[in-house]
Amino acid sequence: MSTAAIAEKRPSSLRGASLPKWSPYAIALGSLALAVLIGTLGGLHSRVQWGLIAALLFILGTYGVSARVEGRRQAKDRVATSLVWVAFLLAVVPLVSLVWTTVQRGVKVLDVYFLTHSMGVVADTEPGGGIYHAIIGSLEQVGLATLIGAPIGVLTAIYLVEYGRGRLAQAVTFFVDVMTGIPSIVAGLFILSLMLIFKMQPFGFAGSLALAILMMPVVVRSTEEMLKLVPNELREASLALGVPKWRTILKVVLPTSIGGITTGIVLSIARIAGETAPVLLLVFGNPFINTNPFEGAQSSLPLYIYQQYANSVGSGAAYDRAWAASLTLIAFVMILNLGARGIARWKAPKTGR
Template identity: 50%
Template sequence: MERTGVAMTPGNIRTRKLSTAVVLGIAVAAVALAAVVVFGLGIGNWVLVVALGGVFYLAGVYVAASRVEGRRAARNRTWSALIHSACVLAILPLASVVWTLVSKGMERLDGDFFGSSMNNIGARDPEGGAYHAIVGTLEQVGIATVITVPLGVLGAIYLVEYGRGRFAAAIRFFVDVMTGIPSIVAGLFVLSFYVLIVTPWFNDGRPGFSGFAAALALSVLMLPTIVRSTEEMLRLVPGPLREGAYALGVPKWKTILRIVLPTALSGIVTGIMLAIARAAGETAPVLLVAGGGAAINFNAFENNQSSLALFVYQQAGDASRYAPARAWTAALTLVALVLILTIAAKLLARRNQLTR
């Protein structure tokens, strides 16, 4: 059988393949041709060169593979190259963000930044750090996690294992609605209810801004994420595991505690860390109900308190020439903090699974 002028025999199928050198040559030629077109016509920069080079590369690979391997193999190779290119394009923005954070955040990565606050720091002072913001972030996110994780996990267990009828359907509906609530709405809810109504009873009639109020707002944002992710993970647990436990006479509550939850633990931890990462990066709720502040405040239940996200927002809009460096270092610190917590949680969950 003949296809595109190439005899397709068993020996031919095994031997006629595009070599790696040819593929690399096509890639180099595609980028060079794109550079000549873009820079020669003056229509863009290196980003357009990469995009246009990718198009030329796909066309060149298809033509070369059609002549050597046949049209079917050429289509397969082209689609494979397109999928790999899409993967690279998806990774590039993430790599760019990481590189920008690391390169610009290293400027103030010193002991003074982590050991001092912005209290009594003027626009012309190069000193000042984010110690107060780090303390605020850890306390607010920690309190929100302690409040939200038990509620979210227990709510998901009810929906999967016990929930039936209209009440369970109503809970699922409100969880779905809460998932799309903007963060500023959560902040306004806590401001109007807790700060302006509840705290005046215990504060001589004055509203009390605090880190705890910010933690409540973050809990509103974290709860639907934890409920939804935990619910999906619990539904992935195979039914025969539950049925086997029931057949042995194990009570339902003990089956859930000893079999279902450990099986889904890795996915549950992932959902919890996603919720924590979102809460740690929120600015509007902290600004509304915690007020921010330049001084160190270890008491999350009294007085204003800042956070890393709010610190980045304030420093990015500050007129001081030293503020942008502080903002970039604070952003890098926030990302590193979330990364460390995620790795620690993953390792802890994996260790618990191995020891069972």
């Protein structure tokens, strides 16, 4: 028999023992069963505690089994992978629980009548009423804030990327960073101070101004990153043909990055759609339908949720309306995020084969 044939029959010394593919699932099931047993014997009634015990046992069990079969080096790799999965579950489980609870409690009164009627003369303790006035208020306030904040944010990002040099650009960047972290109540207090100076009553457009302040730094940052991703070769090719810089930005840079810019704007809209504090200070709330954002108090979905829950005692009609409005707001934000993903795919650069 030749040397090559003998070498083929011998097992490779570089390949050690390996756990089967189903071993992580088996370890996870065993850890979960042992955690339930420990929790039951120890008198722990919280499922969160059971889950944490199961996660700890899963990590320890993965290391022990892998170290015994595959060696310590491979065991450390499997432990790192297990930690990633545990962190993923710790992030997903509360989110799924939140959505499930909102859907379970929100569908009780969520119907066509609820979406097409306002509170009007319905008291908070009485059944009936709806969120039509709050939907109109949210759409108008968020829409006006977008018309103000999106163009200013995009133009500011264009200045910082294409023209920004020296101390002015550094100052603008610094203030954008500061505005990114300010609480929403601060923006509301700023607009409220102006309203008090001019002796103005609460109205919807005041809330739009506060929301625009919160929206602008998000738009600036997202647009700035998208503009930086545009290759400089495209700019240089356009400038080499004698095209002015402003036209290069308008015809080359912006069309190339329009997908990411639009996605950033839509995500910033979803961010401000759930703000309550500035709306509470500036818009004040109104149970009746007010389609004029420049006169009189208005309502909005976040403000409606806050007022209904505050006027409930943990149950009753107002409590159910608060959960139904929360479900509507989550659906609105979800639609915006799906729209942002669709726009990003639609405007993504097409690569030919």
